[in-house]
Amino acid sequence: MNEKMEVQWFPGHMAKTRRLIKESLSLVDMVCELVDARLPESSRNPEIDEIVGNKPRIILLNKCDLADDIATAKYIRIFSQKGIKALPVDCRSGSGIEKFRPAVREVLGEKIKANAARGMAGKPLRVMVVGIPNTGKSSFINRMAGKNRAKVADKPGVTRENRWFSIGQGIELLDTPGVLWPKFDDPEVGYKLSFIGSVKDEILDIQEIAVRLLKVLQADYPDRLTQRYRIKDFEDAEPYEVLELIARERGMLLHRGEYDTERAAVTLLDEYRGGKLGKITLDII
Ligand SMILES: Nc1nc2c(ncn2[C@@H]2O[C@H](COP(=O)(O)OP(=O)(O)O)[C@@H](O)[C@H]2O)c(=O)[nH]1
Ligand SMILES: [Mg+2]
Known part of the structure; x- marks a missing residue:
């Protein structure tokens, strides 16, 4: 990456x-x-x-x-x-x-x-x-x-x-x-920059970015996820499962009855970047 x-x-x-x-x-x-x-x-x-x-x-x-x-x-x-x-x-x-x-x-x-x-x-x-x-x-x-x-x-x-x-x-x-160039040698930094949309999404896997963002939000801003997506009881869930919950809540289904986590990932990132989840800082002191 x-x-x-x-x-x-x-x-x-x-x-x-x-x-x-x-x-x-x-x-x-x-x-x-x-x-x-x-x-x-x-x-x-x-x-x-x-x-x-x-x-x-x-x-x-x-x-x-x-x-x-x-x-x-x-x-x-x-x-x-x-x-x-x-x-x-x-x-x-x-x-x-x-x-x-x-x-x-x-x-x-x-x-x-x-x-x-x-x-x-x-x-x-x-x-x-x-x-x-x-x-x-x-x-x-x-x-x-x-x-x-x-x-x-x-x-x-x-x-x-x-x-x-x-x-x-x-x-x-x-x-x-x-x-200036950002810090390349730390993948964590790369992902954080992709959360805010400063790395072109095409070069990374969008679901991977969303899952990593969800992990941070689950830990630091769980209430925002509840407010925005009306999901609950996800504290112990894997971030990918949270993405599925979001897809379910938004009615994002694939033909075969699977959740469209790709679409949910795009939605989550768009909404985070647009401030719809509220004011959130991702470099935690
Ligand atoms: N929400 C928000 N968006 C901003 C702010 N400043 C810039 N932007 C947006 O961030 C994006 C990048 O801004 P730009 O000035 O082109 O950044 P540059 O690459 O450093 O020159 C654009 O979509 C701007 O509209 C800000 O204070 N708040
Ligand atoms: Mg510029």
Whole structure:
């Protein structure tokens, strides 16, 4: 599975991606790392600390509308204990993103003072957005850009495609995000990423993904399964049997009187990903 995932996502371009990100890093004052709030650990690049080096960083726990609020708050504390400012955001509705600009100014407080002392008070604070695929980088950039997206200035960058746009409060954002790779070597992480739809379903067995998700839900959020599918007494059942219960409850039958667990798997994953089972975090602290 790991090899397949690697081929699927970054066919041998990791070294190049890494080099491009490092080059762009030399142009910015800060990095904004997007993670999926449902997987605040698993949706991160394993080499991120090394790649970012000592550049100041803000972590956005995006899609917090889909994640467990208590877990999100815990992760924000964990990141802050490591000295990294983290904010919960929802880039689809825009909720929480108004805190981004003040957070940038707070994190870059020393830099702002140093610029002022050198008579460069108006020097823009430049930020680069990074994250693994599907964490919401484009959504975030589009949200922040607003109407300014049209007013991009053609300033020097690493490539001719690099553009900066002003997002107010003296901050400029690089318009192309740095796409990082996730952690490939841990199959658990691969499955977690497939639960949230960040690995193409075609490369994995959909029933296998659903069964693994059910195992986690059975252990950590059994009430959500009861509420959504009106199933009960499944605590000691095998996850595959729970999938059959869901198929039964939804009337998903095959011709020969068997339950259509394939359809049930697709339904479960669609509904989890769409937030229909409620706010759920799958990296349990
Ligand atoms: N529910 C929810 N969906 C989001 C949020 N941010 C982005 N998305 C969705 O996640 C998917 C991936 O977003 P995108 O910006 O393309 O991610 P990228 O690959 O990092 O650029 C899209 O379907 C977005 O609509 C969010 O805060 N909440
Ligand atoms: Mg994108």
